Amino acid sequence: MRALLALLLALPAPAAVEARDDAGQAVKLAAPARRIVSLSPHATELLYEIGAGDRLVGRDGASDYPAAAAKLPAVGLYGAFNVEAIVALKPDLVVAWEGPQAGAATRRLRALGIPVFASQPGDVAAIPATLRALGTLSGQAAEAERRAARFETGWAALERRYRQSTPLSVVPQVGDAPAMTVNDRQFVAAAFRACNTRNPFGAERAAVPLMSVEALAAARPRAIVALATPAVAEGWLARWRTLPGRPALLAVDADTLGRPTSRILAAGEALCLRLDALRGG
Structure with a gap:
């Protein structure tokens, strides 16, 4: 003892x-x-x-x-x-x-x-x-x-990859009825910035600016990205199918892009690849 x-x-x-x-x-x-x-x-x-x-x-x-x-x-x-x-x-x-x-x-x-x-x-x-x-x-x-x-290295590489690419007008959609986007100060905007995109509503003072068919028609974005499950996103995006310029309508997982975790890196890489294809198209 x-x-x-x-x-x-x-x-x-x-x-x-x-x-x-x-x-x-x-x-x-x-x-x-x-x-x-x-x-x-x-x-x-x-x-x-x-x-x-x-x-x-x-x-x-x-x-x-x-x-x-x-x-x-x-x-x-x-x-x-x-x-x-x-x-x-x-x-x-x-x-x-x-x-x-x-x-x-x-x-x-x-x-x-x-x-x-x-x-x-x-x-x-x-x-x-x-x-x-x-x-x-x-x-x-x-x-x-x-x-x-590892995250710092990966995120820096992602930002470098698209820094010299042509800026792309892209609107993230985070809600519906009413339709909402986010301004550039919100966390979820980070991945879109890394892809070298510009949100025409990003300078709004409201954290989640409202969107209308008329406003989007005037902005003529190249893509609208719904942060929702595929089933939910389908309903959100349906109203934009007849917009002038026929923007690409995409859906991504809200959790991986909206939560401040390391998973945003892989999600951001996948998002940037999808959006970069629009530059070639």
């Missing part, structure tokens, strides 16, 4: 870790987190990517990737988190997309002494930083660094 106790005492204590979140707050843990609750689909995805999936003990109801995430207990959706259910999971770290709707829950968690990391990547450049911060807090810093560096 004494020998075992001496051995345990000789082992190095877990080192404290610290990372600054997207709210500018330093999140400090006495040791890398071993029980993590993710309250955002992008955070869930990134934690699995860096090898911290086995440390996840709970998720928000929208976290659906990878498939293993669906097996975790769901503790509500954005704006309706069950704080008692989260506390019952005994997390030593909660990762959340904070905002007016989620703020009440995260304030309660902090008041209970549970560390909360606010993760709100606003652009593609923030994805590697998020990977590194989550890697530090979960004890997966080495794998997180590899993933972050």
